[in-house]
Amino acid sequence: MKSLLKIAFVFGSMVSLSSCKDDLKPNYQYMPNMYESVAYETYSESDAFNSPTGEKGKEGQIPAQGSIKRGFVPYEYPNTPEALAAIKALNPKSPLDATQVDMKKGEELYGIYCAICHGAEGNGKGKLVTQEKFLGVPSYADRVINEGSVFHVVTYGLNSMGSHANQLSQEERWLVAAYVMQLKSKL
Template structure:
């Protein structure tokens, strides 16, 4: 009798375990999109971000009006010749001489500037000597101030592009101080 009860008990457990599995009708899933996500083909058009404004998929990626990104500090001088002249005349570094790390400034200059302007600021960098860019001025030939240097690093000038995405505001001021040091040595 005991053996019969054991056998019945084991059969009931096996039947109940097997009866819960049905591939045609899966059980309830807590978050089904996590298990069976919608497949999207790479590089095809999608209406995921389309809006009635006609921005073609960009409306969900644009920030709301009037917002600025965290840590952003606005730069009040416009990207014009007048803005350059104003920055040249009025803009002063917020860093004092103890806050400028010349070793770090030299490293940043060597990475971003020396390829065109040369390591001594003479306008004879690697790209100039290989004739990839011509007309890069020497710092000795230009009446520059730390404000004009910062402005040019921020916006770019002529064939020089902006370095505002690569260098933070403090790093741009440090590079400006280093360029002033190079100008004094030429």
């Protein structure tokens, strides 16, 4: 009985070893693209995102129709001088309540984005003005401004000043506007 088991074991191991490799007929692979991937040329055109209009590679980059980016809150005033005049007349207040207004954060953001031109005190004597890189930056004491108009100007920009809407969130722009009004009251 033991010799029969030994013969069966040797025969079984020979069959299993000989069945694993056949040079004339290679074995099948499960998911061969994982082992031998297709080589693609770097930066070459792809048919992966072809649109029905025929634009190559654009459809996958276009956002879905009607979608808005995360955290976006629409601002109802357009970028026109009439809208700025209307905001100055209406005097809209910040949507942030008193507990959300962090003057230290507003001062920090003002120092990063505004003080280089408008000065640390809001007097229009920032470093770029004293070095005569930009001229005509107004002092907050000479301007008729309110919190809403400051927010509008920071959002869209005015004259030589560009928009800061890409750098600052809506909440951060309201913090800067609150800090600017604090500076104006000190001048």
